[in-house]
Amino acid sequence: MGIADDAVEIRSQGWRTLAALHGLIETELERALTSSVALSVVEYTVLDALSRQHGWHMRMQQLGRATALSASATTRLVNRLEERGLLTRVLCADDRRGIYTELTASGQKLLTEARPVHDETLERALAAARDMPELAPLVDALPTLARA
């Protein structure tokens, strides 16, 4: 097996590890968030992303990228959250095709309830993954990626 073949296998192995860890964490988060605050992981991701944005507004497309969702899925995701009063649509003045989304007070409130659940569940899931030999190296590598 040559060097190039090794690289291919190493990439595939890394991807399998990444996918496995991702699936594990997402499954746990999904259970915890839906049962405690009736939010799916993507829904939480949207609220969290909005709260990190200056002025708490984002365009649909940005949300799509942030969640790795298609445009149609983003539309319906925002629909659900808007119907629950957690965010509002705001028309863009400068580009009237675009639509901004903003957290409502209710959305911010729910997010403060959801965040501890999210963080504790993430900690537990990572600790569990830490005990699996094939996942441990990636779990240990994650905190080293932090930047300012």
Add this chain to the structure above:
Amino acid sequence: MGIADDAVEIRSQGWRTLAALHGLIETELERALTSSVALSVVEYTVLDALSRQHGWHMRMQQLGRATALSASATTRLVNRLEERGLLTRVLCADDRRGIYTELTASGQKLLTEARPVHDETLERALAAARDMPELAPLVDALPTLARA
């Protein structure tokens, strides 16, 4: 902000990076595999996992863990692949509740077509992610996780 709070934020940041990279890669793989060999990413994962197994057989539950899928989703996933003749169900002799799945010759053949597509797409997706500042550190860390 105390040390504990920092740890929470670092974990969340790591998780967001992991999720973003995973979403990006999965979306690209999905497009490439469905258009070229009509396989979804999870379907490819199953065939690939089976091919790596001694004797090419696995139990349903193992497949569920390997793909981070529920039991019901695993059942229907195996149904789809079986209907296409890519794998077969084999009853377990020792535990008659369990069911083994085995790759067929046709499944192995399709896998050999799919693997280059998968590997090249993965390489391109990682290269693209490598150019995004927030994803680059994780992309660079992945190959270092490889074990013997």
Add this chain to the structure above:
DNA sequence: GCGGTATAACTGCGTGTGCAATGATTTATC
């Protein structure tokens, strides 16, 4: 052996997703 409990896999149901096509607005070309 015989009950009760646990486990493996399967089905009904509601829901979230992507793709393709559509409507509305902006940008480019002439």
Add this chain to the structure above:
DNA sequence: GATAAATCATTGCACACGCAGTTATACCGC
């Protein structure tokens, strides 16, 4: 300035998913 091409968001449709409940088999205490 009018027409064409591109972009943002939304809808119709088919399909894959998770949850809860079901069936079949294995395990345990007696």
